[in-house]
């Protein structure tokens with residue numbers, strides 16, 4: 001493989017090695033508070049690779065470190081863990097995100113979590129403005145704008161003010177804007193958050209098209225299960241640490257059995273779920289490691305190889321005391337719970 005003097009010959013689109021970051025301590029807000037706030041590692045020794053041409057998801061709860069990782073990869077943040085300590089490295093399309101930010105940026109289309117469109121401009125004007133930032137102009141720019149508006153189904157609304165667009169249309173225009181300079185890698189921070197299911201489906205259809213028809217590599221962060229499930233591969237991060245990287249299918253296969261949830265009728269003192277969990281633990285053991293009953297969001301949740309049979313037995317054992325019972329194959333949420341001991345949903349304020 002040929003390589004320029006700076007670009008490392010690489011088959012991975014992103015290569016992150018032992019990456020850590022600690023934000024500076026916040027200024028104390030209250031007088032008399034002598035305890036300095038503890039400084040947490042927003043990223044703590046994270047390593048993974050993203051292959052060319054895949055849709056790679058970074059899944060984690062709020063505060064998990066996703067945006068910090070996104071900021072480092074998009075060269076907006078220089079990883080740092082204090083004087084004299086290595087913060088690791090982040091390599092994007094063969095360029096170092098810290099040493100060669102300009103070269104990285106040329107390879108990258110970036111969609112931020114917070115909207116970056118100007119509502120008082122039309123779709124075309126937003127794109128033209130972006131194109132000029134990348135030194136594009138004239139016929140070439142007009143041609144690209146037409147292409148991407150058409151691609152994202154926005155041509156017939158191209159001269160309308162963006163403030164009149166739906167959430168889904170805005171997000172598609174954001175992606176068009178990120179692709180105008182023809183990057184090879186698209187990086188998105190929580191692209192589908194706030195979109196309704198139909199708009200989310202439309203967006204994902206376009207992402208798959210970009211991968212399949214244009215060979216684009218796509219890396220995105222998400223805290224949503226349905227999005228995580230659609231990725232070719234998934235990195236799960238929690239409290240700044242990477243806890244797993246694999247295909248969604250392989251991750252789910254790590255949980256051997258079925259997942260059962262039992263929702264008790266509300267007890268007078270509100271302790272129904274805890275009591276039920278300990279009774280089920282007693283009666284239906286033995287339990288595989290990590291599979292025994294736990295209370296999650298007011299429901300008792302456990303894993304058993306023969307879920308359907310156990311559900312029937314639980315139903316028979318607690319007549320009138322159970323509001324609902326479910327049994328199913330493990331989801332990404334179950335994988336997350338198993339790996340981190342926390343529910344993704346709980347942390348999503």
Ligand SMILES: Nc1ncnc2c1ncn2[C@@H]1O[C@H](COP(=O)(O)OP(=O)(O)O)[C@@H](O)[C@H]1O
Pocket residue numbers: 023024040041042060061062063064065066067068069
């Ligand atoms: N600008 C900042 N200054 C200080 N702490 C921050 C800043 N941004 C994020 N953090 C902290 O870093 C951790 C990771 O945050 P973030 O990367 O935004 O997570 P996510 O995107 O997964 O929600 C959290 O504890 C958060 O409070």
Ligand SMILES: [Mg+2]
Pocket residue numbers: 066067068113189190
């Ligand atoms: Mg974030």
